[in-house]
Amino acid sequence: MASPDTRTQLLDAAEHLFAERGYRGTSVRAITDLAGANLAAVGYHFGSKAELMSAVARRVVEPINAAQCAGLDRLLARTPDPAVADLVEAFTGPLFDEMQAGDEGGARTSRLIVTILGDPAEEVRSWTGPAEDTVRERYLAAFGRALPDLSPEELRFRMRGILAVTAVDRVEVYQQSSPTCPSPVAGEAARHWAITFLTAALSAPPTRT
Amino acid sequence: MASPDTRTQLLDAAEHLFAERGYRGTSVRAITDLAGANLAAVGYHFGSKAELMSAVARRVVEPINAAQCAGLDRLLARTPDPAVADLVEAFTGPLFDEMQAGDEGGARTSRLIVTILGDPAEEVRSWTGPAEDTVRERYLAAFGRALPDLSPEELRFRMRGILAVTAVDRVEVYQQSSPTCPSPVAGEAARHWAITFLTAALSAPPTRT
DNA sequence: ATTTCAATCAAACGTTCGTTTGAATCAAAC
DNA sequence: GTTTGATTCAAACGAACGTTTGATTGAAAT
Structure with missing residues (x-):
């Protein structure tokens, strides 16, 4: 169906450059140069730069969504009403996980996610598949059962806080670490700090109105 | 020293467009068109597009920094060791405040801040003046006194969480609200939700290592 | 040997970008 | 009335952009 190599190398190069310089800050020529491919390869394999971005985003987000889903399944198999801390961790x-797994790949992944989410262009942000919404809704329901006193609006607010804290933190780590050494120590510490931070935040009593 | 009008109108137009489409997504021509000025006006008044961005950022951030500083002064005048909740609120x-103050200007301000902070280009992110660092250090010291059991590293992590939660929330409000009606109700509720959320998060016991 | 077809390639397409130029404008100073 | 100096203007600059084209490759199918 496709070349076994250049297509993947284009995805790799694009993921790297989009994370580092953003969508608009990355030219198709920079991508093809880094991938060792011809300039026209992007058009041939993906149709356009925007569709390449969409493919990159899908490749990055899908395993994360799957892991989040699996984590929730594992929790629900044990107990129908997991604790807040467990939900936050899952x-x-x-x-x-993405981070410490690869050679600086994970922090870059987070950087890419924030680059996408933070980009004002609809074109860049519009790849959010239905799978992502499904996972979020499932966690929302689980958190709702664990925090029954919270209004749906405030619960949504707090869940948005989860993403904000984790994503921004990971970006900070990526920006400060040298390109070669992502400092997994800081990454592992931040993981526990984030769980402590977010569990306390989620578990706060409802704001009295 | 300068025209009383076009310079300010360029700043207004640039602030609007940078917030809505990002730095790279905004052309100098779009700015001058919206400002009703000539294309060359940006070069004449600011030198370059990048310096215009720097001027916009400074104009937006300075009053916020000043208000944060004044709020801390007010707290410290009352007691040398303010509570965590008061520090978070200040x-x-x-x-x-920026939001409900103006006609959709405040949410846009937050959108602009996130656009700047989220932009991978050093050129865009490098306007952070010394005033900003000073304010952050002062709050860091105050939080440190209120939370003496926390390691400096974890405290820094939690303070980064404050910015992450507030900024991301404001962007969400901006993206969802219609351009004309910023829904000040949601803004006022989010303000209290954020204080509740962040006070609980900051006050969590230290992560045991 | 010929056909076929996906893949790669150099080259060019037209557009948009940020910036620069040099003349035109206009009120204040002389 | 003339000069001055700041401001605005239309026009063009070269560079970089995403995309398209049409020829070329090379291995598998006939």
Whole structure:
């Protein structure tokens, strides 16, 4: 169906450059140069730069979504009403796992996610598949059962806080670490700090209105 | 020293467009068109597009920094060791004040801040003046006294969480609200939700290592 | 040997970008 | 009335952009 190599190398190069310089800051020529491919390869394999970005995003987000989903399944298999701390860990864990797994790949992944989410262009942000929404809704329901006193609106607010804290933290780690050494120590510490931080935040009593 | 109008109108137009489409997504031509000025006006008044961005950022951030500083002064005048909740409110308050103050200007301000902070280009992120660092260090010291059991590293992590939660929330509000109606109700509720959320998070016991 | 077809390639397409130029404008100073 | 100096203007600059084209490759199918 496709070349076994250049297509993947284009995805790799694009993921790297999009994370480092953003979508608009990365030219198709820079991608093909890094991939060792011809300039026209992007058009041939993906159709356009935007569709390449979409493919990159899908490749990055899918395993995270799957891991989050599996983590929730594992929790629910044990007990129908997991504790807040366990839910937080299951949700944020995959984001941290990505990091220490690869050679600086994981922090870059987070950087890429923030680059996408933070980009004002609809074109860049519009790849959010239905799978992502499904996972979020499932966690929302689980958190709702664990925190029954919270209004749906405030619960949504707090869940948004989870993503904000983890994503921003990972970006900071990526920006400060040298390109070659991602400092896994800081990454592992941040993982536990984030769970402590977010569990306390989620578990706070409802804001009295 | 300068025209009373076009310079300011360029700043207004640039602030609007940078917030909505990002730095790279905004052309100098779009700015001058919206400002009703000539294309060359940006070069004449600011030197370059990058310096215009720097001027916009400074104009947006300075009043926030000043308000954060004044809020801390007010707290310290009352007691040398303010409570965590009061510190959180003094720090996040100015970010929320900006919103309900103006006609959709405040949420846009937050959108702009996130656009800047999230932009991978060093050129865009490098405007952080010394004033910003000073304010952050002062709050860091105050939080340190209020939370003496926390290691400096974990305290820094938690303070980064404050910015992450407030900024990301404000962006969400901006993206969902119609351009004309920023829904100040949601803004006022989010303000209290954020204080609750962050106070609990900051006050969590130290992560045991 | 010929056909076939996906893949790669150099080259060019037209557009948009940030910036620069040099003349035109206009009120204040002389 | 003339000069001055700051400001605005239309026009063009070269560079970089995403995309398209049409020829070329090379291995598998006939």
